[in-house]
Amino acid sequence: MTTALRRLRNYIDGEFRDAADGRTTEVVNPATGEAYATAPLSGAADVDAAMAAAEAAFPAWRDLIPAERQKVLLKIADRFEERAEELIAAESENCGKPVALVRSEEIPPMVDQIRFFAGAARMLEGRSAGEYMAGFTSIIRREPVGVCAQVAPWNYPMMMAVWKFAPALAAGNTVVIKPSDTTPASTVLIADIIGSVLDELGHSRGVFNVICGDRETGRLMVEHKIPAMASITGSVRAGMQVAESASKDLKRVHLELGGKAPVVVFEDTDIPKAVEDISVAGYFNAGQDCTAATRVLVHESIHDEFVAALAKAASETKTGAVDDEDVLYGPLNNANQLKQVKGFIERLPAHAKIEAGGEQVGDKGYFFAPTVVSGLKQDDEIVQHEVFGPVITVQSFSDEKQAVEWANGVEYALASSVWTKDHARAMRMSRSLDFGCVWINTHIPLVAEMPHGGFKKSGYGKDLSAYGFDDYTRIKHVMTSLDG
Missing domain, CATH: 3.40.309.10 (Aldehyde Dehydrogenase; Chain A, domain 2)
Structure with missing residues (x-):
């Protein structure tokens, strides 16, 4: 007797959806080598819908005072703790990871990292204002970049998702994130958690979206006209492809790639x-x-x-x-x-x-x-x-x-x-x-307080820390005349 496979779905604008064309891929538990779920194999229509949702949600999310974004992130961290056993089960099935180690080594740092970036939301820093030309005052505004297309890897699906969405949301950006095609389950669960928090606190659920799919799905995300930034954790080859694709419209790129420590x-x-x-x-x-x-x-x-x-x-x-x-x-x-x-x-x-x-x-x-x-x-x-x-x-x-x-x-x-x-x-x-x-x-x-990121073919940009937070912001100079 064949066991029915669980159906995972995309999360777009607050709704769980199948791929528009109905395509799916099987998800395998690496501890058994057997399929346990199906996930959408998302195409251009799904990416369009997710990007449109994130774009529509961006102005209101950007314009929130930092304390309001902090409140959302703190609530997300609390909800991660409350639903920890669900997250542990999903990640263990995703990756075949020992349950005890996910519980002790992944849940606590993830919660801590979300709370760190909740605090960072209220610490947007720039150089001091001042007069650098007679009769004029200059100030620096640090602003979110916009919609962020994010691609997470399969080695730490939950934690890498946190490293991506937490600084992006804290800085006022909206997110479309794609988990690896081999490990989508925990990210889909994270979407349910974040969506419920956004709903409870009265914010658009389009702030956070999840698209399941393969490399082609990721390429469609990176090349889409809406995102202002593409972030990927993955192989050197994948990073080079993302950098090349993003260069076509000069998107900002954040890359954390391979290592050989x-x-x-x-x-x-x-x-x-x-x-x-x-x-x-x-x-x-x-x-x-x-x-x-x-x-x-x-x-x-x-x-x-x-x-x-x-x-x-x-x-x-x-x-x-x-x-x-x-x-x-x-x-x-x-x-x-x-x-x-x-x-x-x-x-x-x-x-x-x-x-x-x-x-x-x-x-x-x-x-x-x-x-x-x-x-x-x-x-x-x-x-x-x-x-x-x-x-x-x-x-x-x-x-x-x-x-x-x-x-x-x-x-x-x-x-x-x-x-x-x-x-x-x-x-x-x-x-x-x-x-x-x-x-x-x-x-x-x-x-959480210290940066993680490399040089050479390990990529560029930092995760964690204030440096990781800064990567999701842009700098604007505002100059005003003092004589009216």
């Missing part, structure tokens, strides 16, 4: 503590994190000891079912991602050595073992390109100069970490590492 471990490091922290930061969320600690550079004097400890930690790290509280991570997100991770392992050069893992786990779902690969060279494919899986690579360096050269010697520049007890060395490294974030003796903690 170097983890530079010096000889004075506390090895057991470093191995413990790096393992968690490398394998959490199955390594499907642009900041994951997956590229370790370790000083040659401790290389063998460190690799042995890292392999032991990998062998003790568990992946498995969503209801198992002992697992650190669940499956890879989809069949294509599993194929990609397997491909990196299958193509390893002869000089590489698999110290732990290296294989799929089980015969159901997309689980992959925690893996350590040593003996690698700087120009190896697995060193240069993002695996986005539970795979930690290890290289051996001889001195600080080589460590910096190799750490910076990739096309990505999102995050990095340095492990040493030498304060001066840590400061030198933090200056020399060409990455948007440098952690010292830790890896992966994030806070």
